[in-house]
Amino acid sequence: AQSVTQPDIHITVSEGASLELRCNYSYGATPYLFWYVQSPGQGLQLLLKYFSGDTLVQGIKGFEAEFKRSQSSFNLRKPSVHWSDAAEYFCAVGRNSGYALNFGKGTSLLVTP
């Protein structure tokens, strides 16, 4: 079954520093990949998605992600982190059936002054 692994449970970065959150997927064919963000006590919001084509995808809030088939990865990046980026980030992969998504366990981002 398709799955994603987020190796980092917690990440701490200083405000203004760059950010990279890791996501590895397990899927034979080209997967549909997503990054979602969740603020405390809230629902999730879609940051960006990859279906096919250009392997570098741009999302909202200045985020981008790069699909690397050779590494089975879809890492999320941001050049300069703002305090408001502190949240939980989830990588997700589309299922074979085309319905619903499989989510990773999330990475909690803390931003320090």
Next chain:
Amino acid sequence: DGGITQSPKYLFRKEGQNVTLSCEQNLNHDAMYWYRQDPGQGLRLIYYSQIVNDFQKGDIAEGYSVSREKKESFPLTVTSAQKNPTAFYLCASEGRANSGELFFGEGSRLTVL
């Protein structure tokens, strides 16, 4: 404004009681989903519905039930058969069929006393 509305936001239940969580959307989306979120576990799929009067079990459907009598509504009942119901429950709808672009409500936190 269009969106997903979940209620109640917080709910307390005694063991042995059933409880129903409401999910309403005015986005005119066909597909709707229920996920359960536990700390460190990510999101796990409970039930989903692609169209009115039809729904399918997800990965952890035991102890839960749903109905989809109207396009706008997808209530989730947590029954007394659910062994560990204390969790954060998230409802979502899908913008385009099989797109993976989910719109989430703000969630309902259920605590069993």
